[in-house]
Amino acid sequence: xxxxxxxxxxxxxxxxxxxxxxxxxxxxxxxxxxxxxxxxxxxxxxxxxxxxxxxxxxxxxxxxxxxxxxxxxxxxxxxxxxxxxxxxxxxxxxxxxxxxxxxxxxxxxxxxxxxxxxxxxxxxxxxxxxxxxxxxxxxxxxxxxxxxxxxxxxxxxxxxxxxxxxxxxxxxxxxxxxxxxxxxxxxxxxxxxxxxxxxxxxxxxxxxxxxxxxxxxxxxxxxxxxxxxxxxxxxxxxxxxxxxxxxxxxxxxxxxxxxxxxxxxxxxxxxxxxxxxxxxxxxxxxxxxxxxxxxxxxxxxxxxxxxxxxxxxxxxxxxxxxxxxxxxxxxxxxxxxxxxxxxxxxxxxxxxxxxxxxxxxxxxxxxxxxxxxxxxxxxxxxxxxxxxxxxxxxxxxxxxxxxxxxxxxxxxxxxxxxxxxxxxxxxxxxxxxxxxxxxxxxxxxxxxxxxxxxxxxxxxxxxxxxxxxxxxxxxxxxxxxxxxxxxxxxxxxxxxxxxxxxxxxxxxxxxxxxxxxxxxxxxxxxxxxxxxxxxxxxxxxxxxxxxxxxxxxxxxxxxxxxxxxxxxxxxxxxxxxxxxxxxxxxxxxxxxxxxxxxxxxxxxxxxxxxxxxxxxxxxxxxxxxxxxxxxxxxxxxx
Amino acid sequence: xxxxxxxxxxxxxxxxxxxxxxxxxxxxxxxxxxxxxxxxxxxxxxxxxxxxxxxxxxxxxxxxxxxxxxxxxxxxxxxxxxxxxxxxxxxxxxxxxxxxxxxxxxxxxxxxxxxxxxxxxxxxxxxxxxxxxxxxxxxxxxxxxxxxxxxxxxxxxxxxxxxxxxxxxxxxxxxxxxxxxxxxxxxxxxxxxxxxxxxxxxxxxxxxxxxxxxxxxxxxxxxxxxxxxxxxxxxxxxxxxxxxxxxx
Ligand SMILES: Cc1cc2nc3c(=O)[nH]c(=O)nc-3n(C[C@H](O)[C@H](O)[C@H](O)COP(=O)(O)OP(=O)(O)OC[C@H]3O[C@@H](n4cnc5c(N)ncnc54)[C@H](O)[C@@H]3O)c2cc1C
Ligand code: FES
Numbered sequence: 025x026x027x028x029x030x031x032x033x034x035x036x037x038x039x040x041x042x043x044x045x046x047x048x049x050x051x052x053x054x055x056x057x058x059x060x061x062x063x064x065x066x067x068x069x070x071x072x073x074x075x076x077x078x079x080x081x082x083x084x085x086x087x088x089x090x091x092x093x094x095x096x097x098x099x100x101x102x103x104x105x106x107x108x109x110x111x112x113x114x115x116x117x118x119x120x121x122x123x124x125x126x127x128x129x130x131x132x133x134x135x136x137x138x139x140x141x142x143x144x145x146x147x148x149x150x151x152x153x154x155x156x157x158x159x160x161x162x163x164x165x166x167x168x169x170x171x172x173x174x175x176x177x178x179x180x181x182x183x184x185x186x187x188x189x190x191x192x193x194x195x196x197x198x199x200x201x202x203x204x205x206x207x208x209x210x211x212x213x214x215x216x217x218x219x220x221x222x223x224x225x226x227x228x229x230x231x232x233x234x235x236x237x238x239x240x241x242x243x244x245x246x247x248x249x250x251x252x253x254x255x256x257x258x259x260x261x262x263x264x265x266x267x268x269x270x271x272x273x274x275x276x277x278x279x280x281x282x283x284x285x286x287x288x289x290x291x292x293x294x295x296x297x298x299x300x301x302x303x304x305x306x307x308x309x310x311x312x313x314x315x316x317x318x319x320x321x322x323x324x325x326x327x328x329x330x331x332x333x334x335x336x337x338x339x340x341x342x343x344x345x346x347x348x349x350x351x352x353x354x355x356x357x358x359x360x361x362x363x364x365x366x367x368x369x370x371x372x373x374x375x376x377x378x379x380x381x382x383x384x385x386x387x388x389x390x391x392x393x394x395x396x397x398x399x400x401x402x403x404x405x406x407x408x409x410x411x412x413x414x415x416x417x418x419x420x421x422x423x424x425x426x427x428x429x430x431x432x433x434x435x436x437x438x439x440x441x442x443x444x445x446x447x448x449x450x451x452x453x454x455x456x457x458x459x460x461x462x463x464x465x466x467x468x469x470x471x472x473x474x475x476x477x478x479x480x481x482x483x484x485x486x487x488x489x490x491x492x493x494x495x496x497x498x499x500x501x502x503x504x505x506x507x508x509x510x511x512x513x514x515x516x517x518x519x520x521x522x523x524x525x526x527x528x529x530x531x532x533x534x535x536x537x538x539x540x541x542x543x544x545x546x547x548x549x550x551x552x553x554x555x556x557x558x559x560x561x562x563x564x565x566x567x568x569x570x571x572x573x574x575x576x577x578x579x580x581x582x583x584x585x586x587x588x589x590x591x592x593x594x595x596x597x598x599x600x601x602x603x604x605x606x607x608x609x610x611x612x613x614x615x616x617x618x619x620x621x622x623x624x625x626x627x628x629x630x631x632x633x634x635x636x637x638x639x640x641x642x643x644x645x646x647x648x649x650x651x652x653x654x655x656x657x658x659x660x661x662x
Numbered sequence: 663x664x665x666x667x668x669x670x671x672x673x674x675x676x677x678x679x680x681x682x683x684x685x686x687x688x689x690x691x692x693x694x695x696x697x698x699x700x701x702x703x704x705x706x707x708x709x710x711x712x713x714x715x716x717x718x719x720x721x722x723x724x725x726x727x728x729x730x731x732x733x734x735x736x737x738x739x740x741x742x743x744x745x746x747x748x749x750x751x752x753x754x755x756x757x758x759x760x761x762x763x764x765x766x767x768x769x770x771x772x773x774x775x776x777x778x779x780x781x782x783x784x785x786x787x788x789x790x791x792x793x794x795x796x797x798x799x800x801x802x803x804x805x806x807x808x809x810x811x812x813x814x815x816x817x818x819x820x821x822x823x824x825x826x827x828x829x830x831x832x833x834x835x836x837x838x839x840x841x842x843x844x845x846x847x848x849x850x851x852x853x854x855x856x857x858x859x860x861x862x863x864x865x866x867x868x869x870x871x872x873x874x875x876x877x878x879x880x881x882x883x884x885x886x887x888x889x890x891x892x893x894x895x896x897x898x899x900x901x902x903x904x905x906x907x908x909x910x
Binding site: 071074075078089090091092093094096098099108110146148149150151152153154155157158159160161162163164165166182183185187188189192195196197199200202203209211234263264265297298300301302303305306404405408409411474475478520522524525566567568569573574575576577 | 674690692693694696697698700701703704707708710711712713715717718719720721722723724725726727742743747749751772773776778779780782783786787788789790791792793794795796797799800801802803806807808809812815816819820822823846847850852853
């Protein structure tokens with residue numbers, strides 16, 4: 025596997041401009057001769073499909089939900105960053121770039137991050153032009169807030185529904201192209217495998233989730249915009265159907281998987297309430313702008329009503345440990361601190377795994393109406409789930425898996441190690457290093473989809489000759505046969521356990537041993553437990569019904585089967601990286617006061633894993649990272 | 663608590679459906695309604711039976727996938743609540759709970775509780791957008807928009823496209839859904855340019871999909887989990903009429 029990042033030479037501030045100039049163009053009259061398959065209709069997939077269709081390419085877009093508008097992006101609450109500097113508070117493209125590289129704990133590729141910061145401003149312009157109703161000030165200009173560890177106000181938002189509004193914007197652009205026939209939309213369709221012909225990605229095998237039948241699609245290039253894999257933990261803030269199948273299948277066909285162990289645990293989620301729990305609900309991080317995080321100083325106070333605990337007996341641990349960032353300390357740090365105080369026995373709530381997020385001071389200072397204006401819908405959501413009123417009593421929160429920085433490796437053009445296979449949005453590994461800053465995923469998904477891929481894919485088409493490939497090609501026969509066989513196998517085991525029970529068990533292994541904190545012993549144990557569980561899965565699974573049918577148990581079983589293989593890759597990656605960085609915290613590597621201890625001498629690279637067969641240790645390839653513009657430094661938020 | 667669930671089962675689009683009774687013995691009040699159905703499905707699968715199909719995804723009231731008629735009411739009839747946000751603390755030991763799919767000609771049942779809502783998407787394809795391409799747009803702050811207008815646009819844009827409005831309406835009308843999209847754009851300068859044409863196109867497609875007419879009973883507004891106001895319907899009617907009078 026060859027890793028050529030294709031980073032343009034020259035000063036970073038000019039690299040995207042000069043690269044755009046150097047890239048080859050496809051003649052406008054020829055664009056319609058090129059077809060693209062886009063798997064995914066979230067922010068990344070919808071924006072890319074619409075933009076490529078506008079340019080003239082023929083696009084087929086796929087999603088597993090009943091409408092592209094329901095992609096998981098819809099759930100993002102907090103906001104989207106851009107370096108507009110409207111508030112005149114010292115922000116700039118350079119500062120957004122700098123913050124993102126530092127926030128990623130120096131494990132991302134500088135050139136990609138710079139480009140992201142650069143195009144961020146166009147995203148806001150684009151969305152406003154589409155009619156995205158961002159929050160505004162009384163003077164009619166756009167409102168900004170500071171969010172998730174930033175010391176400037178660069179986050180644009182639409183109440184607590186930013187992801188929804190951005191996705192509906194991208195969906196509207198997509199609808200326009202569907203309406204004129206330039207995009208063919210395939211809802212309720214799940215990609216089950218990638219078809220590679222002569223080393224190039226040329227098609228996919230899809231299961232129609234209503235009829236259950238397999239279908240073949242061929243194109244000149246394939247784009248995966250299939251989101252993240254947080255559901256490997258079973259309980260996460262992701263939507264229920266999010267899964268790793270598309271990315272993992274591409275990995276099995278030769279795409280390198282980068283940094284799978286970089287997972288983000290979000291600090292502010294509603295704690296689990298019982299064994300039947302099906303997912304965890306995020307409370308937007310914007311709440312930390314006005315909420316103060318605390319636990320009792322003394323274990324003895326943990327069971328008491330929060331109001332009865334005196335100010336002096338409260339430990340506002342983030343404010344204490346990180347005086348300059350306080351409650352806005354980045355996600356990895358806040359999450360780990362919550363785990364720490366709970367492990368000390370100072371957690372609150374029935375399980376002991378919870379901390380308070382308290383608004384009483386802000387309500388006193390600003391008035392309840394201001395807090396209501398800012399967070400009304402979040403407070404309502406919290407009350408609906410827990411039955412508690414957060415205006416009266418502090419919220420209970422605990423960290424939960426939320427986002428995955430790891431993903432398929434891509435070069436500067438967003439192409440994976442399989443020629444023609446492009447990967448955008450959360451599904452790739454590109455911009456966030458070992459930790460993502462708040463409000464940067466929406467930015468990245470839309471940057472990739474609106475402003476990067478539509479250029480770079482043209483360059484791909486213009487720079488090489490392709491032979492015509494149709495779905496009659498033998499490669500399609502083979503891949504479809506394998507898929508059929510796999511489905512037959514899932515249906516024929518006839519054991520005693522449901523797909524969900526395996527998924528939950530895998531989730532527990534991963535949360536305990538490859539979650540917020542990891543160590544060698546735990547990871548080695550997980551690498552024994554996962555194959556054993558996988559073996560049981562293939563012996564003892566029970567999926568009633570048949571394949572050519574609307575069969576929800578079969579859908580889930582297929583996804584769990586892939587998670588059961590992928591989890592092992594994650595653990596290998598976590599074990600190999602003998603350092604702590606960002607979302608990857610190895611207990612063996614910490615400073616005396618418990619902070620992550622990075623090892624730049626030995627681990628300043630992205631780990632890219634190459635498939636070697638089920639159960640075999642994948643082969644490691646390294647993309648070394650250089651920092652010419654942001655000086656490698658210890659990431660301190662003290 | 664113990665519950666009897668009376669659930670619509672229908673194998674496929676053209677199959678005949680029926681209500682089937684299921685019993686659950688230990689439902690916790692902290693469960694969500696969908697978690698309760700998960701427990702039932704786990705039980706069915708363990709018995710080698712076909713699980714009950716229902717749409718869901720985000721489980722936090724924003725994606726618009728979940729779509730159950732619970733005890734005769736879309737999303738159960740709780741204020742501002744989607745099915746996935748309904749918790750079992752609202753039910754009592756011994757209750758018989760009926761669960762059905764959205765009922766509307768334009769939303770045919772695909773299986774059990776899952777319906778086909780692509781009619782909504784097709785309405786959007788006909789004009790639910792501002793006709794701008796990617797790139798070349800003016801600076802986001804070039805056109806100030808009064809906060810109250812932006813707020814109204816956001817109120818309309820909050821629609822999650824679940825279809826509860828259609829399911830609640832005795833005519834199975836989609837006026838609330840369609841008017842919310844029209845309403846969002848007509849309150850923004852970016853959307854004003856195509857305002858009248860958009861109303862005409864969306865209404866035409868809505869009719870073509872077989873949704874019913876509006877007779878102003880406003881059950882849609884009552885059932886909407888996002889409190890979309892029926893005043894958007896009035897605005898849409900105005901645009902539609904004006905559009906036909908000015909440029910028929
Ligand atoms: C609760 C929550 C809140 C968040 N808040 C914020 C925030 O405030 N700011 C921010 O910047 N980020 C936020 N994020 C992160 C951000 O929302 C996501 O990273 C981002 O939206 C991912 O977009 P995407 O387009 O890459 O993928 P997704 O939106 O996940 O879309 C994936 C698409 O791929 C399709 N798909 C997947 N697999 C297949 C397959 N095999 N076959 C066919 N189709 C497939 C799906 O149907 C879907 O259409 C939040 C995330 C969560 C969970
Ligand atoms: S599952 Fe998304 S709104 Fe209910």
